Amino acid sequence: MQKPGKNFRTIWLAPDNPAIVQIIDQRRLPHEFIVADLKSYRDGVRAIADMQVRGAPLIGGTAAWSLYLAALESDGNREHIGKAAEELAASRPTAVNLQWALARMLTAVSEQEGAELVAVFRREAEAICDEDVEISLGIGRHGLTLLEAIARRKNGARVNVLTHCNAGALATINWGTATAPIYLAHEAGIDIHVWVDETRPRNQGSQLTAWELQQSGVPHTLIVDNAGGHLMQHGMVDICITGTDRTTRNGDVANKIGTYLKALAAHDNDVPFYVALPSTTIDWESSDGLQDIPIEQRDPREVTHIWGRNGERLQEIVTVAAGTPVSNYAFDVTPARLVTGLITEAGICEASAAGLAGLFPEHARIAS
Amino acid sequence: MQKPGKNFRTIWLAPDNPAIVQIIDQRRLPHEFIVADLKSYRDGVRAIADMQVRGAPLIGGTAAWSLYLAALESDGNREHIGKAAEELAASRPTAVNLQWALARMLTAVSEQEGAELVAVFRREAEAICDEDVEISLGIGRHGLTLLEAIARRKNGARVNVLTHCNAGALATINWGTATAPIYLAHEAGIDIHVWVDETRPRNQGSQLTAWELQQSGVPHTLIVDNAGGHLMQHGMVDICITGTDRTTRNGDVANKIGTYLKALAAHDNDVPFYVALPSTTIDWESSDGLQDIPIEQRDPREVTHIWGRNGERLQEIVTVAAGTPVSNYAFDVTPARLVTGLITEAGICEASAAGLAGLFPEHARIAS
Numbered sequence: 001m002q003k004p005g006k007n008f009r010t011i012w013l014a015p016d017n018p019a020i021v022q023i024i025d026q027r028r029l030p031h032e033f034i035v036a037d038l039k040s041y042r043d044g045v046r047a048i049a050d051m052q053v054r055g056a057p058l059i060g061g062t063a064a065w066s067l068y069l070a071a072l073e074s075d076g077n078r079e080h081i082g083k084a085a086e087e088l089a090a091s092r093p094t095a096v097n098l099q100w101a102l103a104r105m106l107t108a109v110s111e112q113e114g115a116e117l118v119a120v121f122r123r124e125a126e127a128i129c130d131e132d133v134e135i136s137l138g139i140g141r142h143g144l145t146l147l148e149a150i151a152r153r154k155n156g157a158r159v160n161v162l163t164h165c166n167a168g169a170l171a172t173i174n175w176g177t178a179t180a181p182i183y184l185a186h187e188a189g190i191d192i193h194v195w196v197d198e199t200r201p202r203n204q205g206s207q208l209t210a211w212e213l214q215q216s217g218v219p220h221t222l223i224v225d226n227a228g229g230h231l232m233q234h235g236m237v238d239i240c241i242t243g244t245d246r247t248t249r250n251g252d253v254a255n256k257i258g259t260y261l262k263a264l265a266a267h268d269n270d271v272p273f274y275v276a277l278p279s280t281t282i283d284w285e286s287s288d289g290l291q292d293i294p295i296e297q298r299d300p301r302e303v304t305h306i307w308g309r310n311g312e313r314l315q316e317i318v319t320v321a322a323g324t325p326v327s328n329y330a331f332d333v334t335p336a337r338l339v340t341g342l343i344t345e346a347g348i349c350e351a352s353a354a355g356l357a358g359l360f361p362e363h364a365r366i367a368s
Numbered sequence: 369m370q371k372p373g374k375n376f377r378t379i380w381l382a383p384d385n386p387a388i389v390q391i392i393d394q395r396r397l398p399h400e401f402i403v404a405d406l407k408s409y410r411d412g413v414r415a416i417a418d419m420q421v422r423g424a425p426l427i428g429g430t431a432a433w434s435l436y437l438a439a440l441e442s443d444g445n446r447e448h449i450g451k452a453a454e455e456l457a458a459s460r461p462t463a464v465n466l467q468w469a470l471a472r473m474l475t476a477v478s479e480q481e482g483a484e485l486v487a488v489f490r491r492e493a494e495a496i497c498d499e500d501v502e503i504s505l506g507i508g509r510h511g512l513t514l515l516e517a518i519a520r521r522k523n524g525a526r527v528n529v530l531t532h533c534n535a536g537a538l539a540t541i542n543w544g545t546a547t548a549p550i551y552l553a554h555e556a557g558i559d560i561h562v563w564v565d566e567t568r569p570r571n572q573g574s575q576l577t578a579w580e581l582q583q584s585g586v587p588h589t590l591i592v593d594n595a596g597g598h599l600m601q602h603g604m605v606d607i608c609i610t611g612t613d614r615t616t617r618n619g620d621v622a623n624k625i626g627t628y629l630k631a632l633a634a635h636d637n638d639v640p641f642y643v644a645l646p647s648t649t650i651d652w653e654s655s656d657g658l659q660d661i662p663i664e665q666r667d668p669r670e671v672t673h674i675w676g677r678n679g680e681r682l683q684e685i686v687t688v689a690a691g692t693p694v695s696n697y698a699f700d701v702t703p704a705r706l707v708t709g710l711i712t713e714a715g716i717c718e719a720s721a722a723g724l725a726g727l728f729p730e731h732a733r734i735a736s
Binding site for chain 1: 582594625636687
């Protein structure tokens with residue numbers, strides 16, 4: 001089994017065969033740990049489209065390595081690579097990191113004309129993944145200071161973190177975003193415990209976050225999404241840390257549906273509510289999350305059907321009456337006023353235009 | 369199929385055999401509509417303990433009818449009835465209505481010594497159920513005025529209600545508490561639509577509320593518990609109405625876990641948040657819900673296991689990794705400051721000591 005930490009990655013080159021990229025098939029978690037081989041870029045397209053891999057940074061990494069596979073099989077044929085890039089770009093159209101990783105790979109090649117294509121693609125894919133690990137570790141180190149301060153204030157008593165969805169190692173290359181401070185605190189010997197929101201409808205909390213914390217031996221407890229308010233009312237949560245898909249320049253945060261409800265409860269009970277993010281997910285063009293960020297509706301089957309283990313078999317069941325109408329909004333927006341702070345690889349700042357401009361003056365200038 | 373409304377009840381005497389009480393086996397909903405026969409008080413004990421019936425008023429009604437069955441089979445033997453009352457009382461120890469209904473049945477008998485035992489028990493069980501229907505209708509009529517006012521304000525445009533859990537016809541004898549205003553509004557021709565919270569972990573929303581609204585043709589949409597905040601941010605909810613298990617004399621409300629989170633979102637978005645309750649569930653002794661109301665933890669299996677339909681079969685699956693630790697708090701407390709008003713059979717009042725004292729002066733006096 002894999003343990004988020006020093007030797008863990010969610011995507012890697014097969015140790016004995018550099019023509020094969022390997023991933024964890026996340027659709028089978030937590031019931032089966034299956035390593036899947038990507039032998040051509042088409043396997044990569046499928047892995048992204050079928051959600052064998054998910055999480056913006058990991059999707060980016062998978063796209064990069066898939067383009068490397070395309071280069072391997074292209075025999076120098078640029079058309080083949082162009083076709084691969086197009087198919088990869090369409091595999092999950094709304095994933096920003098996907099487009100970014102593809103563009104970066106293609107730029108690297110055009111800047112190194114004459115160099116051996118495969119070698120350039122391999123170096124660039126490795127760099128994209130290495131840099132993502134560094135971003136997670138940066139977020140982790142800054143977030144760790146918050147957890148250390150709570151541990152000190154509590155004289156070493158257990159620090160209780162609540163998190164929503166999976167902004168974990170499985171969503172990135174390693175360490176995660178919201179989980180990076182947690183893993184580093186655990187490694188540093190802080191007595192840390194995580195309340196894991198189940199995260200309906202796709203259950204990323206109960207199926208992914210709980211699993212990866214279990215692998216690493218981080219104490220945790222699964223709760224339904226309804227429970228966090230009660231826990232906060234009764235002093236059982238010291239800090240909330242979630243991830244985000246997109247942050248506006250004024251600090252509004254779009255994240256998995258239900259994040260807003262937890263932020264309200266944190267605010268009502270004076271529990272600090274932090275959001276962990278790579279600075280690449282800040283949308284410098286937008287300054288009103290509620291108005292500017294479109295919220296997609298997803299397949300009603302995510303709500304009406306659920307899969308799991310029945311004895312030795314994995315099965316899907318339907319839990320509602322036939323013909324039940326369903327709405328399935330995927331994200332919500334938490335206004336900056338409810339966010340205590342943003343944890344980025346560059347440091348922690350207030351969730352506000354001024355806070356973000358302080359950490360990233362060059363971006364803030366361009367946008368204003 | 370049964371439709372909440374004029375001819376619907378959740379418990380009744382078999383039309384062709386007054387020695388049989390019939391109920392809907394709610395454990396099979398929404399997949400199968402099964403009417404179960406209670407032929408002895410022991411069937412009633414099982415129906416309550418195994419949750420074939422649930423909801424405080426319906427549990428009370430089932431206890432009353434079970435004591436009638438005990439009288440039928442007792443042949444005048446008071447010991448048999450005493451034993452039945454004891455077993456029924458222990459079938460769900462925390463259900464207040466259960467103890468209340470049993471006490472009322474036994475009091476009726478002691479007040480009518482010499483009268484035919486079976487006839488007294490039958491009359492009293494009928495009265496308990498009839499009165500519960502009247503209470504629901506009272507709540508419904510008062511709550512209807514709120515929905516009528518919204519419909520007027522919106523010039524007849526659709527009125528969107530959000531509800532949590534099942535405070536529906538299935539939890540009472542008919543009409544429900546939170547749903548009573550909805551059914552009456554629908555019958556009155558108001559264009560009403562209900563957002564139904566799934567209500568993890570037991571899914572009473574997706575499995576019971578959605579089903580009973582479907583039976584009655586009330587437009588509704590199932591959502592996950594995480595979604596309500598987003599809907600309220602975007603003006604898609606006109607009013608929230610939930611039930612409650614227990615209300616303190618100052619208007620704090622204990623209800624299904626997650627109610628507090630919806631109340632926070634309603635408050636943050638100026639959406640009125642009402643709680644519907646029979647006045648019998650007011651706890652006149654308590655004036656601090658967070659401090660006074662103990663919140664039970666239930667079986668972790670409610671979170672880790674889920675059942676549903678797989679083709680023609682009903683199956684249970686496990687959705688998480690083996691060994692995942694779980695907390696499963698059943699209720700939370702919504703402070704009175706977040707509750708716009710209480711809808712009771714006696715009228716609507718502010719969620720405050722003064723509000724409740726205005727509607728129920730005799731109780732408020734005793735308690736103060």
